[in-house]
Amino acid sequence: MNKENKIREIAVNHHHKYAEKFFNYYEQLKKDKYKNAFTYGRYKLDNLIKELIHNEKKNSKFLDVGCGTGEHLNLAKKYNYDAYGVEPAEDMIKFAKNSYPEIKIKKGISNNLEFEDNFFDIVLMVEVLRYLDKQDIEKSLKEARRVLKPGGKIIVTLVNKWSLDFFFIFQNLRKIFKKSSIDEINPHCEFYTPKNAENLFRKIGFVEVKSHGNMFAILRIAYKLNKSIGYWLAKKLDNFDDKFHSYQLTKPFAGHLILTAKK
Numbered sequence: 001m002n003k004e005n006k007i008r009e010i011a012v013n014h015h016h017k018y019a020e021k022f023f024n025y026y027e028q029l030k031k032d033k034y035k036n037a038f039t040y041g042r043y044k045l046d047n048l049i050k051e052l053i054h055n056e057k058k059n060s061k062f063l064d065v066g067c068g069t070g071e072h073l074n075l076a077k078k079y080n081y082d083a084y085g086v087e088p089a090e091d092m093i094k095f096a097k098n099s100y101p102e103i104k105i106k107k108g109i110s111n112n113l114e115f116e117d118n119f120f121d122i123v124l125m126v127e128v129l130r131y132l133d134k135q136d137i138e139k140s141l142k143e144a145r146r147v148l149k150p151g152g153k154i155i156v157t158l159v160n161k162w163s164l165d166f167f168f169i170f171q172n173l174r175k176i177f178k179k180s181s182i183d184e185i186n187p188h189c190e191f192y193t194p195k196n197a198e199n200l201f202r203k204i205g206f207v208e209v210k211s212h213g214n215m216f217a218i219l220r221i222a223y224k225l226n227k228s229i230g231y232w233l234a235k236k237l238d239n240f241d242d243k244f245h246s247y248q249l250t251k252p253f254a255g256h257l258i259l260t261a262k263k
């Protein structure tokens with residue numbers, strides 16, 4: 001099996017294995033957004049996603065690639081979208097269908113979307129491409145562009161290379177000490193800076209390319225060291241977070257890198 005396929009298979013197996021854990025994280029988020037680094041991160045990310053999708057006209061077509069347990073499909077439905085999901089991990093699909101029996105999910109992968117050209121108004125990919133090889137990421141973005149209508153919008157999250165949780169350094173240290181950095185417990189992670197992500201989107205043919213940053217990445221470390229400190233700090237920093245990461249200078253260090261663009 002070539003490297004690209006191996007990395008993709010590990011990503012799918014990882015999410016199949018941890019589907020219940022992932023589902024539980026979202027359950028925690030519904031109760032308390034400051035509970036842990038995941039809940040705070042998703043709360044911040046979802047606020048931005050809501051802002052980015054809420055103005056579209058009713059009954060527009062929405063695709064969530066790597067839709068996991070279906071939370072963003074449910075959000076899109078609340079905003080009156082005609083929402084479709086694509087997801088390869090069977091247990092993720094099970095949780096999604098269990099929570100939201102009426103949602104439309106196809107089993108599939110990001111580089112081969114079984115939809116016709118120019119079909120969707122919005123394509124969303126949250127925390128999906130990061131698990132894939134560079135070549136697979138390019139193929140997936142081309143595929144997303146193909147299924148988007150002219151003028152349609154893409155919203156994608158990537159992992160910020162210089163994020164202040166130091167994950168890039170951590171992954172590389174693991175590579176050095178463990179010889180290989182990827183397995184089903186620690187899948188592959190592809191890193192981007194806001195600038196090189198923007199360039200990639202332009203190369204694929206997207207226009208109006210914009211990068212956004214959110215979440216104080218240092219909170220991930222704070223939560224790891226001590227949950228109460230993480231909780232307290234997240235509450236304190238919440239109001240400054242979006243403003244702080246809106247600058248060119250601070251964006252490369254944010255916990256989330258989000259790219260938006262149009263076809």
Ligand SMILES: C[S@@+](CC[C@H](N)C(=O)[O-])C[C@H]1O[C@@H](n2cnc3c(N)ncnc32)[C@H](O)[C@@H]1O
Binds near residue numbers: 012088
């Ligand atoms: C971290 S989860 C995010 C789920 C969802 N987007 C969310 O934010 O709630 C990543 C998801 O991407 C899916 N995935 C992994 N490889 C994929 C691929 N090649 N194409 C599409 N989805 C993939 C996983 O199975 C998993 O459900």
